[in-house]
Amino acid sequence: MIVKTFLVKKICGKLPFMTLPLAEQLRPKDFSEVVGQSSLIELLSKIIERGKPLSILLWGPPGCGKTTIARLYAKAFDRPFVPFTGVMNGVADIKKAIQDAKSRPLFAGQPILFVDEIHRLNKAQQDIFLPCIEDGSIILIGATTENPSFTINNALLSRLRVLTLEHLSEEALQQIITRFETSSKKVTLTPDAKKALISLSQGDGRHLLNTLETLPEKEIDRDTLYALAQKKPAAYDRHDDGHFNLISALHKAVRGSDPDAALYYFARMLEGGEDPHYLARRMMRMAVEDIGLADPEALKVTLTAWETYERLGSPEGELALAQALLYLALAPKSNAAYVALKRAQKLAAETSHLDPPKTILNAPTKLMKQKGYGEDYQYDHDLPHAFSGQNYFPKGMERPSFYKPVTRGFEREMEKRLQFFASLRKKLS
Structure with a gap:
């Protein structure tokens, strides 16, 4: 696999520049060209100034520049850059690279192993990095879109500096469009088309560049862009970090009596493909945990909405859930019953012999x-x-x-x- 990877890289290196994907053509050549991550670049610059590379973990959403930053980090230290991906490469490939580094400790300095989607390796597989980070035979850069608290084992996490990247701002995406227009004189976008493209990209620079790559060589207006571009899928996974973040936001919006915020997060979860039954169950919990006897009708309203959804199905039944959600958000709030139960449970555990x-x-x-x-x-x-x-x-x-x-x-x-x-x-x- 190492040999195959080397051959692919060697062949790609001989390809004409314009045959490379647009994202590769416009990839920043130094940190000054990286957009949207100024605080992180400032921190990395300080690490580079000290002259001693640290093993780091880049955590951020897709298309925010993790791979680019990893490459520039290795380039700044003039170290061999050995890329892997948790999707395509197995543990055997990574072990081979580590063994090669150990067998030639003085050859070109410590190599920098870059493992994209490192969370794809299970926690037992991640242990292979521990001894070589400890003895300094390699520098590790991991990249992940998932919360490392849940996907990276504690032993490895304690040896990495976790650096958080953000979704690219509208300003950062505009800078990428400007860079594209400078490199390609044959495609121009009207101001409305640029705004629409930025909105469709939802903070993902790679998605923006992939869309630009498909545009015909002419002036593109807003309607043409919408006809040609694909909408970026909602950034949501029903089983991962995004799911827990949004349901937490939804629950707290209801608790905080903000019906607009509650509807917003409710709609985002539906847009991401969340099961409405899960949302209905969570709303039942809100009714008993945060409203309780301040409005006993809240539980009945929520249960009736759930039953209505089961009879109507989507999308009509979702309106019943939305109505119940508004009721919950605007209902008087009390967690007195919730607190009372916790107090009773504590005393019951201490006096169960009586x-x-x-x-x-x-x-x-x-x-x-x-x-x-x-x-x-x-x-x-x-x-x-x-x-x-x-x-x-x-x-x-x-x-x-x-x-x-x-x-x-x-x-x-x-x-x-x-x-x-x-x-x-x-x-x-």
């Missing part, structure tokens, strides 16, 4: 009656206000207070009831 008072236990047998089960029990329905005020907690336990209603929505009524029963209990004690 029995309930015998007064409130059933006595189905003669022996149990002799032992005092059910003795002096008061039937609440037979008493004024249907309230006896008797103790229901284990003997000797100080009476706890778990549920503390907020003064919002229906829980204002719950607070009144609590105070009423507390005053009755005090009179009866």
